[in-house]
Amino acid sequence: xxxxxxxxxxxxxxxxxxxxxxxxxxxxxxxxxxxxxxxxxxxxxxxxxxxxxxxxxxxxxxxxxxxxxxxxxxxxxxxxxxxxxxxxxxxxxxxxxxxxxxxxxxxxxxxxxxxxxxxxxxxxxxxxxxxxxxxxxxxxxxxxxxxxxxxxxxxxxxxxxxxxxxxxxxxxxxxxxxxxxxxxxxxxxxxxxxxxxxxxxxxxxxxxxxxxxxxxxxxxxxxxxxxxxxxxxxxxxxxxxxxxxxxxxxxxxxxxxxxxxxxxxxxxxxxxxxxxxxxxxxxxxxxxxxxxxxxxxxxxxxxxxxxxxxxxxxxxxxxxxxxxxxxxxxxxxxxxxxxxxxxxx
Numbered sequence: 367x368x369x370x371x372x373x374x375x376x377x378x379x380x381x382x383x384x385x386x387x388x389x390x391x392x393x394x395x396x397x398x399x400x401x402x403x404x405x406x407x408x409x410x411x412x413x414x415x416x417x418x419x420x421x422x423x424x425x426x427x428x429x430x431x432x433x434x435x436x437x438x439x440x441x442x443x444x445x446x447x448x449x450x451x452x453x454x455x456x457x458x459x460x461x462x463x464x465x466x467x468x469x470x471x472x473x474x475x476x477x478x479x480x481x482x483x484x485x486x487x488x489x490x491x492x493x494x495x496x497x498x499x500x501x502x503x504x505x506x507x508x509x510x511x512x513x514x515x516x517x518x519x520x521x522x523x524x525x526x527x528x529x530x531x532x533x534x535x536x537x538x539x540x541x542x543x544x545x546x547x548x549x550x551x552x553x554x555x556x557x558x559x560x561x562x563x564x565x566x567x568x569x570x571x572x573x574x575x576x577x578x579x580x581x582x583x584x585x586x587x588x589x590x591x592x593x594x595x596x597x598x599x600x601x602x603x604x605x606x607x608x609x610x611x612x613x614x615x616x617x618x619x620x621x622x623x624x625x626x627x628x629x630x631x632x633x634x635x636x637x638x639x640x641x642x643x644x645x646x647x648x649x650x651x652x653x654x655x656x657x658x659x660x661x662x663x664x665x666x667x668x669x670x671x672x673x674x675x676x677x678x679x680x681x682x683x684x685x686x687x688x689x690x691x692x693x694x695x696x697x698x699x700x701x702x703x704x705x706x707x708x709x710x711x
Contacts, residue, residue, distance in 0.1 A: 380689025
């Protein structure tokens, strides 16, 4: 049987290297002509996804959850009156997500590395932003979620606008990360969605953020099953829910979507896992499947071959960002990504 090669590589956002400069110098050389866009690696405290956003609420720490140490230990709820909740809301300062600060600083370095030839001239700079649900569900205690959400959404949109004002649109790509949205839709206990019905609520929130992205800026979605402590928050039965979300986004987002990423667990090489891809109602310009796992080139190739039975063209990626991956696994992941893909630029 002929070897099946994937069409290019996609990086989610976080990369297990010490600095942004390391990312911009090392990654393009290790993945020659495989990438259409590139993140800054979300190094430092950003490697833990949205945990660093808790600093937004330093003035009102009572709104924050006491985050658990595993998927089985979610924070307790509190019993508060409506008046107490609204009184706390009044103390909330204007939130500053700081996503634009990191993006604009990294873009300056991105330009320098392009000028020096480290980054190809056609490469776009990728900025990942969380869907609003992630911050609200993970960091905000249930009694405050509905009152805090509009404040955080407004802050995130301000950050997005500043990013778009500060980076040429022809150089920019925005990825929306969807993790707790998937957890809500999968019914992961003991998480309780703070809105009903869940699927329309998830899609409307993602679409509001997506529709704020200028049409000449590239847009994509990372559908995520988590990797906290290198575990999913639930094991996907198959790709059915991800396909349902992708189809719903296609109907709701009023601007082009360039790519969607869907994870593939290491143990899933069976056709049943990939079969729902047949139900995609639109041709995603760039579909990326998270088939690449460290130290598992053979398994990666088997997952690619199985997926190819269902969908003819797709690129490859890891399941999630690499920020929480062991540093010693960086090399094997880059090596596998390169070996199983072919150039696209």
